[in-house]
Amino acid sequence: MAKNSANGDHQTTTKPPPTPSPLRFSKFFQPNMRILVTGGAGFIGSHLVDKLMENEKNEVIVVDNFFTGSKDNLKKWIGHPRFELKRHDVTEPLLVEVDQIYHLACPASPIFYKYNPVKTIKTNVIGTLNMLGLAKRVGARILLTSTSEVYGDPLVHPQTEEYWGNVNPIGVRSCYDEGKRVAETLMFDYHRQHGIEIRIARIFNTYGPRMNIDDGRVVSNFIAQALRDEPLTVQAPGTQTRSFCYVSDMVNGLIRLMEGENTGPINIGNPGEFTMIELAELVKELINPKVEIKSVENTPDDPRQRKPDITKAKELLGWEPKVKLRDGLPLMEEDFRLRLGVSKKI
Numbered sequence: 178m179a180k181n182s183a184n185g186d187h188q189t190t191t192k193p194p195p196t197p198s199p200l201r202f203s204k205f206f207q208p209n210m211r212i213l214v215t216g217g218a219g220f221i222g223s224h225l226v227d228k229l230m231e232n233e234k235n236e237v238i239v240v241d242n243f244f245t246g247s248k249d250n251l252k253k254w255i256g257h258p259r260f261e262l263k264r265h266d267v268t269e270p271l272l273v274e275v276d277q278i279y280h281l282a283c284p285a286s287p288i289f290y291k292y293n294p295v296k297t298i299k300t301n302v303i304g305t306l307n308m309l310g311l312a313k314r315v316g317a318r319i320l321l322t323s324t325s326e327v328y329g330d331p332l333v334h335p336q337t338e339e340y341w342g343n344v345n346p347i348g349v350r351s352c353y354d355e356g357k358r359v360a361e362t363l364m365f366d367y368h369r370q371h372g373i374e375i376r377i378a379r380i381f382n383t384y385g386p387r388m389n390i391d392d393g394r395v396v397s398n399f400i401a402q403a404l405r406d407e408p409l410t411v412q413a414p415g416t417q418t419r420s421f422c423y424v425s426d427m428v429n430g431l432i433r434l435m436e437g438e439n440t441g442p443i444n445i446g447n448p449g450e451f452t453m454i455e456l457a458e459l460v461k462e463l464i465n466p467k468v469e470i471k472s473v474e475n476t477p478d479d480p481r482q483r484k485p486d487i488t489k490a491k492e493l494l495g496w497e498p499k500v501k502l503r504d505g506l507p508l509m510e511e512d513f514r515l516r517l518g519v520s521k522k523i
C-alpha cells in the first residue's frame with residue numbers, strides 16, 4: 178500500500194497489481210524478487226547491481242543504451258542465471274514483468290547531459306513516463322534517482338527537502354535540472370492519480386571506482402589529472418562548494434529508501450562540504466604532491482554551494498554515510514591506476 182507519503186496529505190490506495198503469470202501463485206513456485214535497474218551499466222547503477230546480486234533471492238534486469246555506461250562495468254554478471262542485460266533506450270516503451278524498478282537512466286556528468294540537451298530532457302521526461310507506465314501495468318514499486326541539482330543555485334544552506342530551489346529554467350543546465358524536476362512531478366502525479374508506490378532520492382555528488390576516466394566531473398578529473406601529472410583544473414573561482422558521497426554509502430541509502438515506507442523526496446549524500454580548491458589540495462596531498470593546481474574558466478550557472486541536510490535520511494531510513502572523502506579518494510585512486518596503467522611509485 179502506498180499510504181506513507183512524506184507530506185502526509187495525499188493518501189492513496191494502491192490497486193492490487195495485475196498478475197504477470199498464474200504460476201506466481203502456484204504452490205510449488207518460489208518467486209524471486211525481480212528488479213529492473215535502468216542505467217545499470219553506469220557508475221552508480223553498476224555498484225547497485227553488485228549489491229542487489231549479493232542477495233540470492235534477487236533477479237536483476239539491467240536496461241541501458243550505453244551512452245555513458247559500459248558492459249565492462251557489469252562483466253562479472255554477464256551469463257549469470259539471475260542476471261539479464263538488455264540494450265534499450267528508456268525513451269522507448271519497455272515490456273518486462275518486475276516487482277521493483279530502480280530508475281537511474283540519465284547521463285549525470287554536465288559535459289554529457291549538455292552534449293545533447295534535447296535527448297537529456299526526453300530521457301528524463303519520456304523515459305520516466307515510460308517507467309511509470311511500466312510500474313503501473315505490473316504494480317511495481319519505482320525509485321527515481323533525482324538530484325541535488327533540483328535546488329539549482331541554492332539560496333538555502335544546507336539544502337533541506339522542503340526547499341523548492343533556485344533553478345534557471347532556460348539555462349544550459351536546465352535540460353538536466355528541470356528535466357529531473359519534471360520527473361519528480363510525474364512520480365508524484367502517478368502516485369496520487371494511480372496509487373503507484375514511488376520513492377524519490379535526491380542524490381548529492383557521488384564518487385568512486387568505475388567513474389568514466391574522462392567523465393568530466395570534478396573528482397574523476399582531479400584524480401586522472403594527478404595520475405597523468407597534469408595540472409588540476411580548478412574552475413573559477415574555486416570557492417564554490419560540493420559535498421561528496423562515496424558510492425557504497427550511496428547504494429546502501431538507495432536500497433534503504435526502496436525497502437522503507439517513505440516516498441521521499443529524501444536527500445542522500447555526505448554533508449562533508451569542501452571548496453574546489455580544498456578538494457584539489459586534498460587530491461594533491463594524497464595522490465601527487467608535485468602536481469600543479471591551476472585556475473580555469475568556469476561554465477554558466479555553476480551552483481555556488483551545495484550541502485545536503487540529511488536529517489530525514491537519518492530519521493526515516495536510519496541511514497548516514499560512513500566513508501570520509503579522505504578515505505574514499507584512495508579507493509578510487511586504486512581503480513584509476515589500474516585502468517590508466519599507472520603504478521604507484523615507492
Ligand SMILES: NC(=O)c1ccc[n+]([C@@H]2O[C@H](COP(=O)([O-])OP(=O)(O)OC[C@H]3O[C@@H](n4cnc5c(N)ncnc54)[C@H](O)[C@@H]3O)[C@@H](O)[C@H]2O)c1
Binds near residue numbers: 245
Ligand atoms: N553521480 C552523481 O553524483 C549523481 C548525483 C545526482 C544524481 N545522480 C543520478 O544518478 C543516476 C546515475 O548517475 P551516474 O553517476 O551513475 O551516471 P552515469 O552516466 O555513469 O550512468 C547513467 C547510465 O544511464 C544510461 N543512460 C543514459 N541515457 C539513457 C537512456 N535514454 N536509456 C537508457 N539508458 C540510458 C547511461 O548509458 C549510463 O549507463 C542518474 O540518474 C543521475 O542523474 C547522480
Ligand SMILES: O=c1ccn([C@@H]2O[C@H](COP(=O)(O)OP(=O)(O)O[C@H]3OC[C@@H](O)[C@H](O)[C@H]3O)[C@@H](O)[C@H]2O)c(=O)[nH]1
Binds near residue numbers: 285287380382418479
Ligand atoms: O575539472 C573540473 C571540473 C569541475 N570543477 C568544479 O567542480 C564542481 C563540481 O562539478 P561537477 O561537474 O563534478 O558536478 P556538479 O556538482 O556541477 O553537477 C553534478 O551534480 C549532481 C549530479 O546530478 C550530477 O552528477 C552532476 O550534474 C563545479 O563547481 C565545477 O565548476 C572543477 O573545478 N574542475
